[in-house]
Amino acid sequence: MESNSRSKFKIICVFCGSNPGHRKVFSDAAIELGNELVSRKIDLVYGGGSVGLMGLISQKVYEGGCHVLGVIPKALVPIEISGESVGDVKIVSDMHERKAEMASQADAFIALPGGYGTMEETLEMITWAQLGIHKKPVGLLNVEGYYNSLLTLFDNGVEEGFIKPGARDIVLAAPTARELLSKMEVLTLANFLYLFVMFKGIPRFNHSLRLVLFFH
Numbered sequence: 001m002e003s004n005s006r007s008k009f010k011i012i013c014v015f016c017g018s019n020p021g022h023r024k025v026f027s028d029a030a031i032e033l034g035n036e037l038v039s040r041k042i043d044l045v046y047g048g049g050s051v052g053l054m055g056l057i058s059q060k061v062y063e064g065g066c067h068v069l070g071v072i073p074k075a076l077v078p079i080e081i082s083g084e085s086v087g088d089v090k091i092v093s094d095m096h097e098r099k100a101e102m103a104s105q106a107d108a109f110i111a112l113p114g115g116y117g118t119m120e121e122t123l124e125m126i127t128w129a130q131l132g133i134h135k136k137p138v139g140l141l142n143v144e145g146y147y148n149s150l151l152t153l154f155d156n157g158v159e160e161g162f163i164k165p166g167a168r169d170i171v172l173a174a175p176t177a178r179e180l181l182s183k184m185e186v187l188t189l190a191n192f193l194y195l196f197v198m199f200k201g202i203p204r205f206n207h208s209l210r211l212v213l214f215f216h
Helices: 024-039 052-063 074-080 095-105 116-130 148-159 177-200 207-215
Strands: 011-015 043-046 068-073 088-092 108-111 138-141 171-174
Touching (some): 011 095, 024 052, 024 177, 052 068, 095 116, 138 177, 148 171
Parallel strands (some): 011 043, 043 068, 108 138
8 A cells, every 4th residue: 555655764674584483473574564665665675585584575575666685695695595586686795794785775774573683783773873873763573572572671771771761762663564664754853853953053952852852
């Protein structure tokens, strides 16, 4: 179904598993996210695999007429590419180059359910946001509560003084693709407001309000 307005995002990086998971709900979520990206005319950059959830979402976005760019380290080509891949595939030297390339291409990041690799990539983007390296939204597609434990860990980090409350708000989460993308669009608007306030130096906005505009 077509969205009412064109997305603010041109290309989104999706982190996800090279496995499909044990339950069909995860595959369904990957397909749903692919459909939602197509409906909003958003291109995809991802890990380049043709198996698991990576294969499902890349195929769906490609079939929908949007551009797909896969970025994969040379060592993983025989493991994560089975048969024909879709769209463009860029082979890089290692995992560090893979993440840097995907990050430079994307306007935002979404994590579908996945394993250690998916979580490591997502956490790095969260860390970069905390350090001010980028101001791109980071979202978790929390399918059937898959990321509940991770979100609870973040909350515990705030409670114990290891994560600042404002930094906790970097991470968005929602159970459906449509809801998550809508949240991310709102955060992008808030970022524009924040930058306007910071660079125009409007005096009536104090520092606390600037942080609210940035993080909410």
